[in-house]
Amino acid sequence: MARIAIKSSKPAPALELNLQAAKSAATRARLIDATIRCIIKYGYSRTTTPRVAEEAGMSRGAMLHHFENGGTLMQAAIAELHEKRLRAFRQSAGSSVHEVHTLVRAYWKQISGQTFTAFHELALASRTDKGLASILVPAQDEFRLRWYRQAIELFPEWQGDRARFDLALALSQNVLEGMAINRLTHGLDERMVEPILNDLERQIEALKPLSVKG
Amino acid sequence: MARIAIKSSKPAPALELNLQAAKSAATRARLIDATIRCIIKYGYSRTTTPRVAEEAGMSRGAMLHHFENGGTLMQAAIAELHEKRLRAFRQSAGSSVHEVHTLVRAYWKQISGQTFTAFHELALASRTDKGLASILVPAQDEFRLRWYRQAIELFPEWQGDRARFDLALALSQNVLEGMAINRLTHGLDERMVEPILNDLERQIEALKPLSVKG
DNA sequence: GTAAAAACAATCATGATTGTCTTTAATATT
DNA sequence: AATATTAAAGACAATCATGATTGTTTTTAC
Numbered sequence: 001m002a003r004i005a006i007k008s009s010k011p012a013p014a015l016e017l018n019l020q021a022a023k024s025a026a027t028r029a030r031l032i033d034a035t036i037r038c039i040i041k042y043g044y045s046r047t048t049t050p051r052v053a054e055e056a057g058m059s060r061g062a063m064l065h066h067f068e069n070g071g072t073l074m075q076a077a078i079a080e081l082h083e084k085r086l087r088a089f090r091q092s093a094g095s096s097v098h099e100v101h102t103l104v105r106a107y108w109k110q111i112s113g114q115t116f117t118a119f120h121e122l123a124l125a126s127r128t129d130k131g132l133a134s135i136l137v138p139a140q141d142e143f144r145l146r147w148y149r150q151a152i153e154l155f156p157e158w159q160g161d162r163a164r165f166d167l168a169l170a171l172s173q174n175v176l177e178g179m180a181i182n183r184l185t186h187g188l189d190e191r192m193v194e195p196i197l198n199d200l201e202r203q204i205e206a207l208k209p210l211s212v213k214g
Numbered sequence: 215m216a217r218i219a220i221k222s223s224k225p226a227p228a229l230e231l232n233l234q235a236a237k238s239a240a241t242r243a244r245l246i247d248a249t250i251r252c253i254i255k256y257g258y259s260r261t262t263t264p265r266v267a268e269e270a271g272m273s274r275g276a277m278l279h280h281f282e283n284g285g286t287l288m289q290a291a292i293a294e295l296h297e298k299r300l301r302a303f304r305q306s307a308g309s310s311v312h313e314v315h316t317l318v319r320a321y322w323k324q325i326s327g328q329t330f331t332a333f334h335e336l337a338l339a340s341r342t343d344k345g346l347a348s349i350l351v352p353a354q355d356e357f358r359l360r361w362y363r364q365a366i367e368l369f370p371e372w373q374g375d376r377a378r379f380d381l382a383l384a385l386s387q388n389v390l391e392g393m394a395i396n397r398l399t400h401g402l403d404e405r406m407v408e409p410i411l412n413d414l415e416r417q418i419e420a421l422k423p424l425s426v427k428g
Numbered sequence: 429g430t431a432a433a434a435a436c437a438a439t440c441a442t443g444a445t446t447g448t449c450t451t452t453a454a455t456a457t458t
Numbered sequence: 459a460a461t462a463t464t465a466a467a468g469a470c471a472a473t474c475a476t477g478a479t480t481g482t483t484t485t486t487a488c
Contacts, residue, residue, distance in 0.1 A: 273438075
């Protein structure tokens with residue numbers, strides 16, 4: 001796929017009651033899903049327009065009818081990926097369970113899925129691709145912000161000691177994402193997953209203020 | 215750069231006392247360094263043979279005289295990168311200081327350098343590139359094995375409780391690499407680095423057997 | 429001092445990817 | 459039913475990376 005061009009967002013087309021365009025939306029969704037699957041299968045750099053078209057089971061001409069160019073499609077795929085992440089996150093955090101154990105396992109499960117794989121492919125590619133970074137970084141920032149806010153809501157009594165609260169969050173993020181990425185790159189001993197998760201949980205509990213621990 | 219072909223290693227050429235070949239070795243080294251710089255600057259997938267030649271300040275023809283094709287050069291670059299990592303590691307671990315604090319900082323400093331950046335570029339690319347994986351994975355395995363052995367040498371008294379020893383190592387690896395990768399991908403709050411490092415150190419100390427702690 | 433070998437440079441043909449443009453089929457509106 | 463609009467497919471030229479080939483210069487060896 002071509003490097004994503006940095007361009008000003010085009011003005012939204014006139015809002016019209018397009019009834020038959022629903023079918024078009026389905027085709028667009030198929031293309032977006034195919035793009036995400038390609039990122040997972042082939043990696044970002046080998047996610048090319050012919051490959052995506054083939055994965056979606058349609059011609060490249062049809063594909064370019066729905067997305068003016070490869071960059072636009074990638075942009076849409078990133079938006080969808082971001083929505084996926086947010087949905088999974090809401091599902092994890094919104095289950096009305098505030099136990100550390102449950103939350104850690106939920107986030108670990110989420111981060112072990114292919115959506116995270118795709119996101120990391122994009123994140124690393126964006127290190128050397130400014131155009132990609134310009135559309136990925138806002139999504140990353142929003143996700144982290146929501147993560148942080150959700151954590152505050154889940155542990156309101158912890159807010160007195162913000163330093164230890166932030167440490168618990170940062171520790172969780174780095175340990176879990178570190179494991180997930182090491183798993184992607186042949187670097188994780190699966191036998192250590194359980195011990196590490198258990199240790200992280202104990203660690204978080206230990207960081208809680210005394211008033212919350214009981 | 216082309217995807218790396220999986221082929222049997224060619225038989226070593228007759229060992230001759232080639233005195234003037236030292237110059238050739240210098241040129242090869244220049245090309246290998248240029249390759250590594252390109253991986254860092256442009257990422258693995260955009261490290262192409264013209265770019266490497268330009269970075270090395272020589273023609274592509276000259277480059278292909280020293281390395282029969284792009285894959286061979288990449289292979290040599292990976293070997294050099296691996297050596298670099300091992301050298302830095304020996305320097306970190308061999309300083310006759312067995313304090314957790316010193317060792318954590320040394321590994322963090324090492325992993326914060328560009329050599330690790332290049333290695334992670336390769337590691338993630340190898341997820342979807344079997345040819346690359348076939349030459350990268352052995353290097354990764356060897357590094358981890360040496361890491362483990364070195365750790366055993368540094369803490370001989372800890373070997374009674376192998377489970378907690380392994381946990382301390384795995385924890386260190388995942389936290390530090392997680393931070394390093396998050397830093398690469400716009401995901402690390404630099405203000406949290408010190409607190410996390412300090413916490414990791416305390417964590418390791420807490421995992422030591424009582425007989426060693428004092 | 430000449431011959432051989434190596435270092436280096438330049439060009440060529442091939443294959444892949446990209447975006448644009450044209451053509452055909454399907455569908456909706458009048 | 460006729461026509462206009464959209465979906466879909468295919469053809470096209472431009473760009474780029476690759477490996478191979480050929481030619482030129484420098485260095486080493488005899």
